[in-house]
Amino acid sequence: MDDTNRNNRKKNACRQEGTLVAHLGVAVEVRFDATGEKKIIRVKRNSGHVVGDRVTVDSDLLIRQKRKSQLTRMDARGKKHCIGANLDAVCIVAACEPLPPPGFIDRAVIAARAAHLRPILLVNKCDLPNSKQYEKELKKTYAGPVSLFILSAITGTGVDRFTANLSGLRSIFVGPTGVGKSSLLNRICPAINLQTGALHESRKRGRHTTTVSTLHRLKGGGELIDSPGFIDFGLADIPVTDLAFHFPGFERSHDTPCQFRNCLHRSEPGCTITSLLDRGRISQERYKTYLSILHELESLENELRYREKNKRRKK
Template identity: 50%
Template sequence: MESQRLKIKKKGVIVAHHGVAVDILFESGERQMVQVKKRSGHVVGDDVVVSDKLLTRLPRRTELCRRDSRGSIRIVGANLDVLGVVVAPLPRPPFGYIDQAIVTARGAALIPVLVINKCDLEGSEILVAELTATYTGIMDIFVMSAVTGEGLAALELFLGQEFRSFFVGITGVGKSSLLNAICPTLDLRVGELYEAGSRGCNTTTVSTLHALPGGGELVDTPGFNEFGLVDISPEDLAGYFPGFESAMAGRCRFRDCRHRTEPECAVAKLVMSGKIAKERYTTYLEILDQLEAGEARFKSRR
């Protein structure tokens, strides 16, 4: 009888990853901590089956990957629907950060949305105006304050569409404050900005998945500054790049055009006419350089 009890299969989802153990929420509502190897490959959002103390991961619908500073590929979330890009007037997003996030989302078949937090800060309207002018029509934009609650209802309504969302943003933009505002019972610790350089303390050390009161789920994970794009080729970059949609509807002279100096390039024409901002085109070229460098390193190892 005891042997039969241990072999019962229980299906659940990983709701927290602690490095050498994962916290699983089963369909019955029961939770269980299961030990795993340090580099087991399991991530928050994975659907799993536990049987006889064995953990089996089920196929993923989607997965979000990033390349770390050492060049290793790391999966940071599974079975996601939405990538929420959180920015704030302090600290301001690094140049090209939002565009890289959009490319990452589109490459992973996720819906990108922009969340501009800390709109209660003095001067925040400058960043709001800049980003609204740049990204309206490219993705949904939510302007809000986790402190005052302004704009929170619209974001909650969006997340409540049974989406599983993953928030990213550089340290200090208020992701934990935002999550506390959406689900106050979580009581995540919030860090203060350092005065020197206006950098934030990263307060999240464990990746976790939370069910939201209004529906949907949200992943809270340690902040990181760079995406390190993966699974996107230099040839495919323009197809994912925000603001290039109209150019992709046109036709470049060469099928493998990378939109640098090739003749009769549809992207170059839009840049020259001002329909694509030069700053955005510069970001595209910088990301293209990264992808081409990665491609060259890969070929040199073969």
């Protein structure tokens, strides 16, 4: 009995809990709760672990704990990617140079809301001459329902006001390459000294400087995950009937439900959104963007049904 207890104590002594703070492809870095020390642990390339995961380490065995939240996107090939775990907020970084792909901000906001995360829109590079008009357009579309901060990683304008809102939260930076995510993180956490890159002059597109996801503790409290830039932010696991509820610009419709629960807000009778559209309470531009994303989700759902049907036939 004594030997059994002794063995159990040894086994428990080898088990440590921690947080996954970097994903390096075929290895991850874990920061242990008890000591604050970090350890590199090898994993399979498609192990499913992501930065922010809570894990138990037993020797070199990595056991992932249940996630309280996660942010997922779909790439252009239809593959799902979980890009952060146990999050509270999603910081969507945009800039006038390079402009984000059409619909990127909307999809990121929708994905954040669907995951029960707070979307925060960061308009970086306010020091550039042509930023004012871009800021005006984004404020008109998103300010109010979405927290919006105008800032500059170069001059530091607005950065302190933004970081004060991150205290106690675990947030993630998402955005296209070249909008200044690494520069912002360097401004917030100077000791990190991340590599930054210039834009391709001919295309006004960014060069990839962040190639791995990493989690950093903030001086004022909270944590921030820096993720590699990506062009597409496809929506994953969002039913078409839920799209309007998460769509930025349709917040006025939340107080008055449509006549039918499965309303898709096209020409159905008793539709709150088309009524608000007719009265000018929702802009035609916002409505057209909604219809475009709705069409994408419908096409995706139809494709998934087709695949499932073929699978059943083969069985």
